[in-house]
Amino acid sequence: MSSNNIKISCQNLWKIFGPHPEKVISFCTDGLSKENIFQNTGCIVAVSDVSLEVPEGEVFVIMGLSGSGKSTLLRCINRLVEPTQGEIFIDGEPMSSLNEKKLIQVRRKKLGMVFQHFGLLPHRRVIDNVVYGLEVQGMDKAERAERALKTLDLVGLSGWEESYPDQLSGGMQQRVGLARALVIEPDILLMDEPFSALDPLIRRQMQDEFIKLQKVLGKTVIFITHDLIEALKLGKHIAVMKDGQIIQIGTPQDIVTKPADEYVADFVRDVPTGKVLQAGNIVEEPSQLATMDQEPEVVLSTMEAKAVENLFVVDSEHKLKGLVMMADVAEAVHRGATNLNGIIKADPAVTEADRPIEQLIPMAVASDIPIAVVDQQKRLLGVVSRVSLLSHIGTSEVADR
């Protein structure tokens, strides 16, 4: 699985378009606004003091509206755009130190790129598009054809290799784009709004397939999008950009529950939190627990004291054993039993911590007993009550209360 090695790191990266870009940086650091700088110098500040780190094997999403500098930032990584100041490290190696020849080598071997408008070569067949990266490396024909066919199969385009790009639908064209990037077996995928030009339905389908593919391939991905839902769905971490700056970096749950400022809050206002938030995000400490070795009498008095109708039962390792109901406990006390054996209901509603809370709704509807949240070893992490579930479902505006 993904290790914690930092694959890509940007340090204080600036990109300014226009005459004398170096001078403009000091204006920025003096706090002049972008409009001000443009009017006075004619320079456009595209990327402004960006620092970020992308761990190996992770999908890192950079999200922002058009003009926020996200595409420029992406192009700084493979130096399609030369940064004005700052450094990018790939595997610890500074990109600016590469001469033309080495840069071409890094692009050929390490970096695959996918474009918003596909960027396919219309005069080449699908297969000839896919082999492009291998062809410029000088790989022999038979080998590159073999690898291309394998990759086309991976993206679900077997049988289309002889077609021309304009004979394919948008979704299929982008699969060709993806295959072209994957065929060089890069460590890193740079994806510049790859699904933005597709119909919503196809977009969702491509996202799902991308998630599946990424599970197998485990590439380090930088994924650009202007679509927050897409960002939340695909990203392990998300960086929100505005006016060339990064406003917030965090997990999807962080972005939704703890927006860094008004801008991000505005963005996430309409997000259906039920899809983003997970059971682990809204779990609450249970008011009280029963243990296996407790006497029914003790359990009953706890219940009465807390005024609850039921209690979760855990063993000595905090593993969830089940649930006891007040009536049953009272009956056991009456019977004179010394432990809870025999009255534990073994099948309370249980969920794992990483389940989207949306999926908890049917369970909450079926019973008014809180839902138990457990980890992989079945240890009880806490409970989700109907009230807290309801208050987090819907848009985050509701969640903010």
Place this chain on the structure above:
Amino acid sequence: MTFPIIPMADWVNSFVDWLMLTFSAFFDGISFVINVVLSGIESLLLWCPWWIVILAFGLLAWRVARWRVAIFVVLGFFFMGTLGVWDRAMETLALIATAVLISVAFAIPMGIWAARSNTVEKTLRPILDAMQTMPAFVYLIPAIMFFGIGKVPGVIATVIFAMPPGVRLTNLGIRQVPVDVVEAGKAFGSTSRQLLFKIQIPMAIPTIMAGVNQTIMMALSMAVIGAIIGAGGLGYEVYHGISRIDVGRGFIGGISIVIIAMILDRLTGAMGKPRRRKALAE
């Protein structure tokens, strides 16, 4: 009071004299090369029996375009033969072919150069404008000066007149290649040579071929003018028709030029379109 006269004509004459003396070997060399190419093509076309030439062009048309174009080509050539100007037509064809070959050989590299450098483009633009807006007759003067009378100066004047659209459209074609495709080429580690030959030129081909097509049409329009300085061919028929007020002869020359123009236009037009197999699934 009279105007002070600038002896411009004298200056130009002595400059040209100096040029001819100093670079005579150079002009002779150019003249020799053009002559070899021109007479090679011309004698081939005239040596072959007419039906072989027609058949060859018909086959070419059938290969690059549809069969309807091929039929048009065959009928057009046959018609010119029946008008009794076959040899003249072959002379014109040879002259056009030579001039276009030379034009394209210069125009495409220049167009590529202009596409890759804004400075070059800015420098070339006024020169090309001047070349195209100058009346075609003007080119006859330096051509006669350096190369005398005959077919070679005819080729030279035609080359100068016909080259600009080739340069322009090559430049345009390469500059019009979509940014994201060029970016993709770079992102996958193309060298600038690979980018040029694998992406930019192939994608610019339709536009470049439109430039070649324009070059051919411009060259044909020079055919009559070239006849004034002895370039021969169908232009001579027209020129002769004018000077003798022989309308019929002039008309035959004119209509033959139009037929050649249409044939070459269809042929090069078809070459610019990307050919491809039918879609597997449609």
